Amino acid sequence: MFDIKDPNSIQLNSAGQLKHFITTEGLSRELLTEILETADSFVDMNAQQVKKVPLLRGKTVVNLFFESSTRTLSTFELAAKRLSADVLNLNISTSSTSKGETLKDTLQTLEAMHSDMFVVRHSDSGAAHFIAEHVTPNVAVINAGDGRHAHPTQAMLDMLTIRRHKGDFSPLIVAIVGDILHSRVARSQIHALRILGAAEIRVIAPTTLLPRNIEALGVKVFTHMQTGLKDADVVIMLRLQKERMQSALLPSESEFYKLFGLTNEKLQHAKPDAVVMHPGPINRGVEIESAVADGPQSLILDQVTNGIAVRMAVMSMSMSGQMAEKNMKAEA
Amino acid sequence: MLVIQNGRLIDPKNKLDKICDLYIQNGKVIAIGQAPEGFAETLSANQIIDATGLVVTPGLIDLCAHVREPGYTQKGTIASETAAAVAGGITTMVTPPTTKPVVDNPAVAEMIIDRAEATGLAQVLPMGALTQGLEGEQLAPLHALSSSGCVAFSNARKSIPSALVLLRCLEYAATHDFLVIFQPQDHHLADKGCMHDDITCTRLGLSGIPETAETVEVARCLLLVEQTGVRAHFGQLSAERSVRMVTDARQRGLNVTADVAIHHLLLTDVNVNGFNSMFHVIPPLRSQLDRAGLLHGLVTDGIQAICSDHQPHDPAAKQAPFASTDPGISGLETLLPLCLRLVRQELLSLPQLIEKLTSAPAAILSLDKGSLGVGSIADICIFNPETEWQLTSVNCVSAGKNSPFMNIPLKGKVTHTLIKGKTVYQAS
Numbered sequence: 001m002f003d004i005k006d007p008n009s010i011q012l013n014s015a016g017q018l019k020h021f022i023t024t025e026g027l028s029r030e031l032l033t034e035i036l037e038t039a040d041s042f043v044d045m046n047a048q049q050v051k052k053v054p055l056l057r058g059k060t061v062v063n064l065f066f067e068s069s070t071r072t073l074s075t076f077e078l079a080a081k082r083l084s085a086d087v088l089n090l091n092i093s094t095s096s097t098s099k100g101e102t103l104k105d106t107l108q109t110l111e112a113m114h115s116d117m118f119v120v121r122h123s124d125s126g127a128a129h130f131i132a133e134h135v136t137p138n139v140a141v142i143n144a145g146d147g148r149h150a151h152p153t154q155a156m157l158d159m160l161t162i163r164r165h166k167g168d169f170s171p172l173i174v175a176i177v178g179d180i181l182h183s184r185v186a187r188s189q190i191h192a193l194r195i196l197g198a199a200e201i202r203v204i205a206p207t208t209l210l211p212r213n214i215e216a217l218g219v220k221v222f223t224h225m226q227t228g229l230k231d232a233d234v235v236i237m238l239r240l241q242k243e244r245m246q247s248a249l250l251p252s253e254s255e256f257y258k259l260f261g262l263t264n265e266k267l268q269h270a271k272p273d274a275v276v277m278h279p280g281p282i283n284r285g286v287e288i289e290s291a292v293a294d295g296p297q298s299l300i301l302d303q304v305t306n307g308i309a310v311r312m313a314v315m316s317m318s319m320s321g322q323m324a325e326k327n328m329k330a331e332a
Numbered sequence: 333m334l335v336i337q338n339g340r341l342i343d344p345k346n347k348l349d350k351i352c353d354l355y356i357q358n359g360k361v362i363a364i365g366q367a368p369e370g371f372a373e374t375l376s377a378n379q380i381i382d383a384t385g386l387v388v389t390p391g392l393i394d395l396c397a398h399v400r401e402p403g404y405t406q407k408g409t410i411a412s413e414t415a416a417a418v419a420g421g422i423t424t425m426v427t428p429p430t431t432k433p434v435v436d437n438p439a440v441a442e443m444i445i446d447r448a449e450a451t452g453l454a455q456v457l458p459m460g461a462l463t464q465g466l467e468g469e470q471l472a473p474l475h476a477l478s479s480s481g482c483v484a485f486s487n488a489r490k491s492i493p494s495a496l497v498l499l500r501c502l503e504y505a506a507t508h509d510f511l512v513i514f515q516p517q518d519h520h521l522a523d524k525g526c527m528h529d530d531i532t533c534t535r536l537g538l539s540g541i542p543e544t545a546e547t548v549e550v551a552r553c554l555l556l557v558e559q560t561g562v563r564a565h566f567g568q569l570s571a572e573r574s575v576r577m578v579t580d581a582r583q584r585g586l587n588v589t590a591d592v593a594i595h596h597l598l599l600t601d602v603n604v605n606g607f608n609s610m611f612h613v614i615p616p617l618r619s620q621l622d623r624a625g626l627l628h629g630l631v632t633d634g635i636q637a638i639c640s641d642h643q644p645h646d647p648a649a650k651q652a653p654f655a656s657t658d659p660g661i662s663g664l665e666t667l668l669p670l671c672l673r674l675v676r677q678e679l680l681s682l683p684q685l686i687e688k689l690t691s692a693p694a695a696i697l698s699l700d701k702g703s704l705g706v707g708s709i710a711d712i713c714i715f716n717p718e719t720e721w722q723l724t725s726v727n728c729v730s731a732g733k734n735s736p737f738m739n740i741p742l743k744g745k746v747t748h749t750l751i752k753g754k755t756v757y758q759a760s
Contacts, residue, residue, distance in 0.1 A: 124653035126607035148537030211534035
């Protein structure tokens with residue numbers, strides 16, 4: 001009796017351009033490729049002496065972090081500055097919400113400051129979607145991670161890293177290992193890999209760390225590391241939070257490491273030229289061996305570099321999507 | 333004196349379905365069809381309701397509707413929610429003990445009953461708490477609560493961790509032949525979940541509530557019901573397997589019944605796509621298979637009644653990211669039109685539907701209500717099954733405007749509601 005909501009409807013303008021970036025799910029291959037190509041050009045620029053472009057000059061970007069983060073926040077800040085925006089970082093977890101202010105109130109207060117873009121991280125799945133629904137027109141919302149739902153810029157920087165090393169997605173076997181259940185990164189990666197046409201997407205984890213019916217997202221499920229890694233081109237390790245041990249999801253870190261930790265020995269099962277990635281911060285000796293994290297197959301530091309470029313790309317694209325929509329409305 | 337003329341009178345308990353007149357005097361039905369002797373030959377206009385083209389039924393009885401008073405009056409009051417009830421044709425509603433303070437002492441029960449009576453609108457019948465403070469540890473004073481008007485006892489969705497405590501609660505209730513209502517949910521399995529644990533939940537990254545959160549508790553309750561012989565009712569079942577378990581128990585001769593909330597018959601977990609908090613309910617909207625199982629239970633009489641599971645909220649309670657919103661749908665005013673969809677889909681005949689909204693819930697509660705035989709109390713619902721309308725935040729009577737069914741086409745609208753022969757609601 002109701003139309004089922006298209007997850008895309010909120011993040012595209014009427015011309016099909018990005019105006020918010022909430023999730024990778026349901027976006028077209030063309031759009032994801034456009035993000036990667038735009039980001040590619042920023043990677044090259046970031047390596048030069050002068051690292052600034054005026055794409056967001058005069059715009060105010062508010063980094064709205066309801067969950068603490070160092071890495072993601074600083075790459076978003078740097079990305080906004082390289083686009084010449086004014087940046088305001090707000091760590092809300094320690095201010096308003098503890099005083100009982102609702103998310104909507106916080107949002108309205110910030111809107112009164114005439115911001116142009118919110119970069120949002122929140123522990124509730126759907127928070128970025130909620131903000132995009134309630135924000136005033138022409139303000140772009142970029143999801144910097146919401147609960148277990150999505151972390152689309154992380155997924156896209158991973159896609160950029162894969163593309164820069166492997167080129168074409170179509171022959172690739174990609175294995176995602178670890179705490180899939182609680183991972184917004186894994187969900188966004190799975191959608192992106194499927195859209196970009198990866199040959200096979202695998203998830204490897206004990207059943208306690210797998211969400212129900214994850215197969216429906218188009219992945220193959222493995223509960224045994226060696227089998228799951230066989231012939232993989234890309235191995236993505238996920239961070240394991242320490243509190244998982246307290247909720248009977250796992251017996252111990254050491255048992256997890258023994259069965260699912262990525263060691264050079266286990267990596268032998270993947271293709272010889274397989275690359276290893278991790279969204280960070282890494283737990284050495286829990287999900288990954290130091291020798292692998294620092295080894296020749298690791299792209300962990302490339303990921304950080306690419307993160308700035310991808311964030312510059314989606315910020316500039318969604319701002320221009322908002323401008324385009326504003327102009328279309330003005331003409332109409 | 334009042335006559336309801338020319339309506340289609342449906343009284344499932346008396347197996348009546350025909351177009352005829354209904355005569356009312358002193359708050360009671362005094363005759364059906366033929367005017368009784370001595371009934372005034374000339375009635376004034378305000379003593380006649382022309383029900384041509386309308387359906388006349390006993391007032392609806394809702395087995396679960398939260399009125400929020402005492403304790404949560406920012407969400408709704410007895411005055412606001414009894415007014416919403418009569419706008420929906422509901423003349424009697426049973427309210428769970430989850431008020432603040434909870435209904436675990438006679439003063440709270442009496443206060444609810446008295447305040448509802450003072451409105452002169454729908455009758456509110458409280459469920460008493462099964463344990464003190466709903467804390468699942470000590471038995472509440474069931475006999476005193478019953479004497480002050482509680483029609484049944486429930487621990488709502490609060491857990492009774494000890495099976496021994498639950499067993500004793502049921503034994504004590506059985507001693508006095510009290511009805512126990514379960515709203516089954518295993519506290520640990522439900523954990524911090526907010527929707528059905530399946531593909532949509534996986535995609536949205538929300539915390540899931542598996543169907544075992546319901547079925548494990550249904551199984552535990554049924555085994556203890558069997559041991560104690562208590563009269564038991566399961567409220568708002570959401571999973572197909574729960575319906576099968578309760579049906580099996582009935583077939584083995586246990587004194588158990590069940591109801592379902594109307595939204596579980598119409599919606600599934602897929603509706604949560606887009607994170608619309610209006611679809612946040614507990615128990616959660618489940619799979620298409622579960623929905624089919626509930627409908628099957630309804631038509632095969634595994635489920636005897638349909639309720640609104642009305643839960644009004646203030647706007648702020650629904651304006652947050654999905655998991656941080658309060659669960660529940662404001663459902664009194666949409667109960668009847670939504671139920672009529674089941675008739676249009678030919679799942680139930682109109683009299684079968686009316687039975688599930690009137691005489692069946694009355695029988696579950698052992699209430700002398702829900703029928704329109706001569707001598708019955710004249711609690712009456714009159715509706716036009718063809719009227720097309722929409723519920724909006726403007727015409728919604730309930731204080732809670734939280735409904736996914738707002739601003740969508742509905743068919744079937746209450747025209748009059750009578751309590752003890754007095755018109756307490758008339759559609760404008």
